Amino acid sequence: MSMDLDDLTTQSVTVTTAAKKEQSLSDVPAAIYVITNEQIKRSGVRSIAEALALAPGVQVTKISEFNWQVSLRGLNEALFNKLLVMVDGRSVFSPLMSGTFWHTIDAILDDIDRIEILRGSAGTMWGGNATNGVINIITKNSNETLGQFLEVAAGEYNYKEVSYRNGFQINDVTTARLSMKGVQSDYYTFNDDEWNSYNISFRTDYVEDDRFLTFQIGGYHTKSEHSDWYRYDILDTPLNPNDPMSAIVGYKAGLDDFSRGFYSNLNLGKTVDDTHYEATLWIDSNSRTEPSANGEYDTLNTDVLAIKQINPSNELTLGLGARYTKIKVPEKKADFYLGMDPYHRTSSRQTEREQIYNVFSQLETQLTDKFTSSLGVKVEHFTRNNTTEIQPQARLLYRASDDHQFWSGVGRAVVTPSSVDSTTDLYRLGSVVAPLPNCDASTQNCYAQYPMLALTAANPDMDNESVVTWDAGYRGKLSDTLSIDTTIFLSHYENLRMLDNGLWFCRYGECVDGSTQPGQLAVHEFKLVDAIDAQSYGAELSLFWQPTDNININTSYSYIDTQAECSSEYMTCNSYDNGGYKVLYNLQPKHYVSLQMMWAINSQWQIDGWLKHKSSVSSSLDFYHPPAITTMDVRVAWQYNQDWPLVEFVVDGLGSSTYEDLPNKAPLEEVAFLRFSWTKL
Template identity: 30%
Template sequence: MARSLKRKVVLKAAVAAVTAAMPLLSGSAESAPGADLFALGLEELMQVEVTTVARQPEHWFDTPAAVYVITSEEIRRSGATTIPEVLRLAPGVQVVRMDANKWAISARGLNGRFARYMLVMIDGRSVYHPLYSGVMWELQDLMLEDIERIEVIRGPGGTLWGANAVNGIVNIVTKSAEETQGGLAGITAGTEERINLRTRYGGRIDSNTFYRVYAKGFERDLAPVGGDEGHDDWRMGRGGFRMDWTGGEADRFMMRGDYYRGLLGQSVTSPDPAFWPFPVTREDAEDARVSGGDLLFRWTRTPDITQEFQLQTFIDHRHREESTLEMEVNTFDLDVQHQLRVSPRRERIWGFGYRLVDDDLDESFSYRFDEESRTTQLFSGFIQEQYELRPDALTLSLGTKLEHNDYTGFEWQPGARLAWTPTDRDTWWASVTRAVRTPARVEHDWTLRQVWNGVPLVIRGNSDYGTEDLVAWELGYRTRPHENVMLDIATFYFDYDEMQSLQLVDTGPPAVLDIDNRVRGESYGFETSARWDVCDRWTLDASYSFIEMHLHPEEGSNDPFTENFENDVPQNMAHLLSTVDLTERLAWDAWLRYTGNINNYAGYDIDPYLTMDTGLRWQVNDRLNLAVVGRNLLEPAHREYASSLILNSESTEVERSVYVRATWTF
């Protein structure tokens, strides 16, 4: 492809420097993995700070939202090897593995390949794909050891974060460079996770400046399809850095960057151009080539105890090449916010942002766009006032976000949240918010040719496609009824309008469907999670979630698919995680998960499944940790995903597997 940005060259050079420097580095070791497995007791858990709900730190226990924090200790003990697998820990979040390198992840329903109603961020940098609308999880592959926590918000957050934070938000927060001093090297090998090599080193330049560099590479095995091998192996290499430094007493700075390159195996069924519009297809087993990088900079200034100013900017480059489409997408983003304590019982946070997205596309017979390249802009501003109605007991937050995008113009997303803490062991909260999902480019000027269940189809974008709306009502309660027990309950009612539909405009052949906004719907349900510290060495974490969804095409709509989307999410999900310290150096963990059945829009049933992971971890000495982990042990294989109308790639099964892992700090 012709166009490329200079920052791509800079990112490559940075990674090359990181890789070259690794053998030369030496230093002190960080805390050994497993040394403080139960560092967070219930008292400390109540005080864990989250920043995603209010764009400023607040204690998890007092937060007026359905938020779950996955800590670094939980990540380590879960046995997960990827971020999507880690997210199974969060109640109410549906994680579907489509094949060995693709996932569909959403909170409170409306899941799919890109799950366009979820906003996902890494250190506040949005990874929402501006072309497709949603997240390509196969590209979000950090070193799990570098993650401090993952904040998972079920429910909308558009008041502060803007469009597409509709059903939920995931914010992955990485550790500072100061927290990761010394070296780390790890290797994982097994039946599915063939090989995973990673290394990291953290050092200091002076008393105020810290850095870390990392590199990792892995290869994942093929997954089966009905007893045969699929073509979904996954090979990826990644490197990057982070620096944290201070300038005097008032200023803090952070800069981090990543570069990745890999191959994603997939089997794609597409129409044969020689026979179109007859339903003749060809199957291609191919390796999609992906590469990209990002660079983020943040400056935080705290001139006094009453205010804080923050400026954050990032650039992001993505390139993907496959048989149906080659694309290059470049993003520049600037975000500024100011927090001010107006009075002892009133706080204000406000800010503004700008985003520019530039894409360049090479099309195929299956995928076509009205323009080969396009540049879009987003302007935004927000304000939120927080009032302490009763000191340390009753807090009210009111705010809104205003945005202007090139597809639908101005959008506003107001919200109100109330938190009541009658005692230091109880928190009640309630909220009402409006959130929107704005169109992506594929919904405006895209044409897809596809053969679906033997029927040739043409799906066309719509330049008049508008915003999808949600008004959400939520109520929650957190309590610590006993010194060793914590309970969290959240309920919700979602009212959707102007949702996406496919209108049949020509029966063909081929049949022609136009993307439109002619569906409304509602969903309701609840999530509950509990933690019980049975004794000093044994902890149980459990969760259960229920959802009911109903979708209704508007009068005159002839959408043949959308009503069935209400069955595309399991009504019931549950998990139980047991973590036991057998001795001071030996730990045993077991994770049991249940997912109810799914009946997607194509009529393909996914049966309910119960699965279990378990692992044994041995802290050999202060520097070496060994682990053996078995995953999905209750059956040889199970399917979690059926098929996709838009992206007709073959889904595979999740196999029973085992791996061993060694981690050495130095």
């Protein structure tokens, strides 16, 4: 149960995300980190999202026990759209907001081979959304998972989990596996709202010397129950000067939030002489009922790729792709003001169809024995807003020796335009204090509270968000027991989103377009605008140290500083309450630390610890002072021999009192669970 440094060090890992081909990480002129299966297992996590905090540059915010917000290199926000997330090369983004709903991405953790995290602009190879980086979750080939695997777990807050996998041989060159996983738990630690998640997947692999084929199919179903959920009726009643809010009637209704999805992925490759060809076809169909993301989303994607060795010094990669998406978002109902959620997303167009087309090339040149260059460009067209974007990159690698490499690069990438930006509106119910009509201020109190609708309106005329990033780094094996990887970066963002100053579209139920609203409703309408530019810079460090044969220590540190600016015409720019994303971007933790220790005491016992820290935020705002957060996760594992079950006891947040991962997120606290797993070959 002990490990060698070579199992973890960046010097010996093979990656595919950087150039869409297998290569040693030491040959990659970019910032990349690999989370191995052993690191995932020894961290004691229950989900993929939690494991990402092992990597430098990644910020993982826990929203609930089984929901997360993940960002890369700052600009942390709920609908983070500057990170491309893939599972075996299949994008798992939501066409609604060009981001990722992490609670829908799950798998048996033992099925995962590694997670590759490419930091920095990767638009040339991967296109839209690869602005701050790429996370590629790579599962094991089915020939590595033959036999049966069973895992059960149980713990605090009604946590229960069962996973089963059966891997089998079809013939000499073909294998397959079927995996199933189910989770039940409380959604929060502070109430009994229930969480359910179920997924099933099938994978088969055909591998010969010069060709391969992988086919995957699967689906998921999640449900979270929220008992403390209210709906409201806004009644068309005469004004009651003593209680204008009497026109809005609330009642406890509860909410069941469903997410369902189905996917299929076909990937095949063949090598002919000095050229390697690959083709990928995947489909994804998913739906969600949560009020701010309700809708149905269907995507068909196809990519083809050719990698040709032109001569001993030059390798050319050519590719093209197309994506077709159908989005169906509920239209505004005729009885809109009855049974209103506290917030809800609607659209003037119930069904949308869009396409994305791209073509790219990259030339890798061995300049000398020590220098390698990489030049590439992607041209991508988005039919949603009829724009064409050019995403180039240039990179240089210097191999000082087999154990020491220096690299630098610059690239541009864009964010895929989304439905949230351009065609859907979000309302939130609230209230506003306003003077009573025809009130004599000298004789009575003229102010009362009225119902209000805050509307965030889409804007189809915005330019695409983009970033240009320069970064440089060094990676090296300093000794037989110590490996290091360092990066510095500078990014410039344009056309980031925020809300404009807004206008009072309706007052006392009378609207500027001549229409009327029930209950003397006030409507304040904001519009999304592309008014923010930002600059972000920082440094990232990862260390792999093996002080003894049976102890491995993996450490990562990130420093990230963001400075945003926006047009002076928008008063809301600096107001956090009114959508001032400048404040949101600037006031984020700057320091992140992860320290994982893996100790194999003997052939039967393991003790592992994972320390996580994020720094506090200094702010002049009275209501926004995120404190520093430090947590420790502990895992103790025992296995008599390989034929016996592996027994794990895990404590997440050992000794932690109640805290919030970021302000206005759910309260979190210490959680303990027990896990058993069996493998039979």
